[in-house]
Amino acid sequence: MREYIIGRVMQGFATIVVVSMIVFLLTRISGDPTDLMMSPQATEEERQIFRRLQGFDQPLWQQYVTFVTNAMRGDLGKSIRWGEPVVSLVWQRFPNTLQLALTAFLIALLVGLPVGALSALRPNGFFDSFGKIFALLGQSIPSFWLGIMLILLLSVHFGLLPTSGRGGGLFTPNGWKYMIMPALCLSTFSMAAITRLTRSGMLDVLDSEYIKMVRLKGASETMLVWKHAMKNAMIPVLTVASLQLVGLLNGSVVIESVFGWPGIGSLAVQAIFGRDYTVVQFVALMTSVMFITTNLVVDILYAYIDPRIRYGRTD
Amino acid sequence: MPDPLLEVRDLRTYFFTRYGVGKAVDGVSFVVNEAETLGLVGESGCGKTVTAMSIVRTIPRPAAKIIGGEVLFEGSDLLKLSDSEMRDVRGKQIGVILQDPMLSLDPLFTIGNQVAEPLQWHMQMSGSGLDRRVVDLLREVKIAAPEIRVGEYPHQASGGMRQRMVGAMAIACTPKLLIADEPTTALDVTIQAQYLDLLTELKTTHRLAMILITHDLGVVARVCDRVAVMYGGRIVETAPVKEIYAAPAHPYTQALIGSVPKMDQRTDELYAIEGQPPDVRNLPPGCTFSPRCPFAMDICRQEFPPEVAVASGHTVKCWLHQDGKHGS
Amino acid sequence: MAVQTSAEPLAGLRTPRPGPGAWFAKAAREISHIPIIPGTLLTLVIIAAIFADFLAPHTPSAFDLEQTFRPPAWEADGAWDHPLGTDNLGRDVYSRILHGSRLALFVGFVVVFIAGSVGTTLAITAGYMGGPVEAIIMRVTDAFFSLPFLTVALVLAAVLGPSLPNLIIILALGGWTRYARVIRGEVLRLKEIDFVAAAKLAGTPTPMILFKHIFPNVTNTMVVLATLELGGTIIAAASLGFLGVGVPQEIPTWGGMLSEGRPYIASAWWIATFPGLAITFTVLGTNLLGDWLRWRLDPQFRQL
Numbered sequence: 001m002r003e004y005i006i007g008r009v010m011q012g013f014a015t016i017v018v019v020s021m022i023v024f025l026l027t028r029i030s031g032d033p034t035d036l037m038m039s040p041q042a043t044e045e046e047r048q049i050f051r052r053l054q055g056f057d058q059p060l061w062q063q064y065v066t067f068v069t070n071a072m073r074g075d076l077g078k079s080i081r082w083g084e085p086v087v088s089l090v091w092q093r094f095p096n097t098l099q100l101a102l103t104a105f106l107i108a109l110l111v112g113l114p115v116g117a118l119s120a121l122r123p124n125g126f127f128d129s130f131g132k133i134f135a136l137l138g139q140s141i142p143s144f145w146l147g148i149m150l151i152l153l154l155s156v157h158f159g160l161l162p163t164s165g166r167g168g169g170l171f172t173p174n175g176w177k178y179m180i181m182p183a184l185c186l187s188t189f190s191m192a193a194i195t196r197l198t199r200s201g202m203l204d205v206l207d208s209e210y211i212k213m214v215r216l217k218g219a220s221e222t223m224l225v226w227k228h229a230m231k232n233a234m235i236p237v238l239t240v241a242s243l244q245l246v247g248l249l250n251g252s253v254v255i256e257s258v259f260g261w262p263g264i265g266s267l268a269v270q271a272i273f274g275r276d277y278t279v280v281q282f283v284a285l286m287t288s289v290m291f292i293t294t295n296l297v298v299d300i301l302y303a304y305i306d307p308r309i310r311y312g313r314t315d
Numbered sequence: 316m317p318d319p320l321l322e323v324r325d326l327r328t329y330f331f332t333r334y335g336v337g338k339a340v341d342g343v344s345f346v347v348n349e350a351e352t353l354g355l356v357g358e359s360g361c362g363k364t365v366t367a368m369s370i371v372r373t374i375p376r377p378a379a380k381i382i383g384g385e386v387l388f389e390g391s392d393l394l395k396l397s398d399s400e401m402r403d404v405r406g407k408q409i410g411v412i413l414q415d416p417m418l419s420l421d422p423l424f425t426i427g428n429q430v431a432e433p434l435q436w437h438m439q440m441s442g443s444g445l446d447r448r449v450v451d452l453l454r455e456v457k458i459a460a461p462e463i464r465v466g467e468y469p470h471q472a473s474g475g476m477r478q479r480m481v482g483a484m485a486i487a488c489t490p491k492l493l494i495a496d497e498p499t500t501a502l503d504v505t506i507q508a509q510y511l512d513l514l515t516e517l518k519t520t521h522r523l524a525m526i527l528i529t530h531d532l533g534v535v536a537r538v539c540d541r542v543a544v545m546y547g548g549r550i551v552e553t554a555p556v557k558e559i560y561a562a563p564a565h566p567y568t569q570a571l572i573g574s575v576p577k578m579d580q581r582t583d584e585l586y587a588i589e590g591q592p593p594d595v596r597n598l599p600p601g602c603t604f605s606p607r608c609p610f611a612m613d614i615c616r617q618e619f620p621p622e623v624a625v626a627s628g629h630t631v632k633c634w635l636h637q638d639g640k641h642g643s
Numbered sequence: 644m645a646v647q648t649s650a651e652p653l654a655g656l657r658t659p660r661p662g663p664g665a666w667f668a669k670a671a672r673e674i675s676h677i678p679i680i681p682g683t684l685l686t687l688v689i690i691a692a693i694f695a696d697f698l699a700p701h702t703p704s705a706f707d708l709e710q711t712f713r714p715p716a717w718e719a720d721g722a723w724d725h726p727l728g729t730d731n732l733g734r735d736v737y738s739r740i741l742h743g744s745r746l747a748l749f750v751g752f753v754v755v756f757i758a759g760s761v762g763t764t765l766a767i768t769a770g771y772m773g774g775p776v777e778a779i780i781m782r783v784t785d786a787f788f789s790l791p792f793l794t795v796a797l798v799l800a801a802v803l804g805p806s807l808p809n810l811i812i813i814l815a816l817g818g819w820t821r822y823a824r825v826i827r828g829e830v831l832r833l834k835e836i837d838f839v840a841a842a843k844l845a846g847t848p849t850p851m852i853l854f855k856h857i858f859p860n861v862t863n864t865m866v867v868l869a870t871l872e873l874g875g876t877i878i879a880a881a882s883l884g885f886l887g888v889g890v891p892q893e894i895p896t897w898g899g900m901l902s903e904g905r906p907y908i909a910s911a912w913w914i915a916t917f918p919g920l921a922i923t924f925t926v927l928g929t930n931l932l933g934d935w936l937r938w939r940l941d942p943q944f945r946q947l
Contacts, residue, residue, distance in 0.1 A: 018786035140926040142878045145919030156909045209418035217433045218406030250791040272797045284794050291789040307468040
């Protein structure tokens with residue numbers, strides 16, 4: 001088990017290194033990023049100054065080394081537009097996105113798990129048909145279009161909810177009104193995925209010999225389902241569910257645009273259109289590292305839950 | 316003669332599939348007395364497992380259904396019990412051991428947890444009394460260092476040990492009847508004998524009646540008191556174990572016994588029964604064995620033979636024995 | 644004891660008997676397995692894409708400033724010459740949607756093909772070779788997989804400039820990892836099966852083993868995955884179009900139409916609604932088709 005953890009951590013670390021290289025190269029693909037980052041009106045002189053300031057005249061490998069060493073010190077550059085350090089800029093907006101993503105994740109779980117489980121327990125019943133259609137739609141409807149439609153319906157037509165903005169966040173009395181639609185739209189894809197996975201996981205488990213054995217020992221259906229079936233079925237769902245959370249952070253880019261939600265997604269979009277690539281670089285890097293770390297944590301948790309990994313095999 | 320512990324009368328369990336009705340169990344009747352081991356023998360697909368699952372009513376609905384017959388356990392018909400009453404029987408009065416111990420145990424829970432379950436559910440045991448009983452049970456099935464094993468997980472034990480743990484689960488509430496479905500088939504040959512000895516010992520200690528389902532005649536010879544031979548969803552012969560080896564009456568039984576090579580015989584070819592087991596969705600008219608029977612007569616192909624006794628405690632369903640004598 | 648024959652009819656049971664009735668029942672069963680819904684949806688979309696020029700009543704880019712914001716035909720102000728209304732520049736929504744299907748399908752298929760090929764090749768290499776080769780490939784796969792797709796896509800689009808080939812490259816870069824992961828899993832599983840070991844023992848050269856034994860067995864997974872990914876790619880392309888990047892403005896895209904229509908959602912709801920419906924129906928079609936394929940080819944593909 002110890003070897004397993006160490007192995008996974010090393011893998012994660014290696015992946016982060018590769019990610020840093022990719023992110024680093026993103027802005028340098030078509031050569032010198034100076035032209036990318038400066039407005040077309042900038043003079044050649046201004047460009048030269050900028051170039052030297054940012055170190056773009058140095059050989060690529062040297063730039064990368066500077067990039068990494070600075071990053072380890074916590075310095076990931078300054079926003080070209082706002083002059084502030086990128087890290088603090090992004091960090092300000094991060095909680096907003098996190099709130100949104102967590103809410104969406106919660107919705108996805110609270111709906112997906114029971115629907116998926118019920119779907120499997122009563123195959124071909126009402127919940128099963130409902131669950132299947134539900135999951136299908138969730139994966140087919142583009143979330144940002146759903147957002148626009150919801151705004152059309154609930155804000156414009158019925159005037160129930162505000163069209164955009166954040167309005168104080170979840171902890172204010174009105175805050176949730178701003179949160180519902182974006183969180184709901186963000187959650188649809190994950191909800192569908194979790195429903196499907198729970199359903200198929202449960203179906204597999206319910207078919208297994210050990211569940212038959214539990215039944216033969218005289219268990220009641222509730223005991224059987226909740227103690228044995230759920231725990232076994234949860235393992236694959238857990239892995240995917242946690243990845244969904246980080247995926248939500250990524251998907252929020254479009255949703256935040258639709259709803260004017262002040263998070264890192266909309267920050268990234270603004271930054272790109274404003275040629276502020278240091279900001280984007282950091283957002284990309286940060287999201288990736290979070291993803292890899294979550295993945296790692298989940299794998300390790302997995303090892304604790306599944307005793308086959310924890311204690312290794314004897315046969 | 317005291318009443319039998321279990322009496323199965325004309326049990327019928329059919330599978331309803333889109334390709335037709337599969338008559339997996341078609342009029343099966345037999346009796347198991349207290350502290351007696353009945354061997355239920357036959358090829359794969361003859362309906363042995365479905366019979367056992369029908370007795371404890373764990374057949375997969377809605378695909379399968381018990382459509383007729385009675386299962387009298389200590390006088391009351393199990394088929395008429397409600398679901399919750401049946402749950403009381405399962406694990407408490409009738410214990411079951413399945414074939415593959417790797418698959419029968421939940422990989423996520425400790426051995427102790429799983430052996431404790433029937434005790435918790437049926438006997439409402441808990442706390443240190445429960446823990447002690449679990450350890451005692453493991454010791455009874457000859458598992459070394461049971462106090463350590465209770466905290467371990469199934470994958471940490473060997474196949475033979477796992478099957479013993481399943482055995483412990485089955486006898487935890489001191490049932491009167493144990494149903495073992497091919498308990499040694501998935502075990503190494505060297506361990507099979509040990510396990511069968513364990514079963515025999517348990518049977519004697521607890522006065523346990525047992526239905527031992529198997530396709531292996533060697534197992535039958537070692538452990539069983541009586542044998543019922545099944546073919547195509549029906550019982551074709553029932554006899555005490557010695558009788559069946561000495562004077563098998565039904566051609567199928569003869570073929571089964573003949574197909575096992577004997578140590579002191581020299582043969583050039585291994586004898587195998589010609590033909591295939593019947594498709595239960597499409598059973599032939601008359602005796603189900605007639606297509607493969609070397610002695611088939613015209614009447615065999617038209618009508619299914621009634622049950623006749625050929626000796627004390629030995630019955631067979633075969634037209635060859637219609638007069639009640641041994642024939643061949 | 645009663646004599647029993649198996650041919651005796653049993654009360655209350657319906658045993659199918661041979662005859663014309665059974666034939667119909669069987670035919671009905673077989674037909675229900677044909678994917679009617681996805682087949683219809685996708686055929687419509689494909690027809691739209693191929694015959695857009697003939698089916699569209701107007702040129703998609705033709706704007707007519709006298710005809711701006713006409714509502715769909717069934718509304719008060721609408722007319723059938725613009726069945727789904729016009730947008731802020733007077734362009735016919737219906738024609739633009741038909742033309743948009745071309746881009747959506749074209750991009751979808753090409754990206755899936757490229758991403759699928761690259762992903763599968765890497766997967767087979769990694770899975771079969773193992774060792775450091777596998778480790779490197781998998782770390783790179785993990786890295787790409789963990790990158791936030793939209794953010795990175797936006798940067799690449801800005802860096803590379805808006806054009807159709809660039810869009811395809813960006814989407815392919817974002818999509819290949821899924822194939823790599825799933826198919827590598829398949830290859831690992833196949834490696835353990837005896838026929839591979841047997842081929843090795845017979846001295847079969849590695850490329851032959853890969854080609855003759857491994858590859859044919861992963862095609863099922865590939866096809867199912869590709870069909871399911873098609874929908875995802877179309878939505879991803881639409882997302883990029885919605886954010887304003889990817890292809891130059893003149894080409895009508897469903898995503899672009901959504902972003903154009905959004906500011907007018909309160910007054911001219913049709914501009915943004917119909918393109919979204921088009922996307923939904925198309926992706927619904929591919930997802931249903933993918934499900935049917937998965938069911939048909941191997942019902943065990945639950946991890947997909």
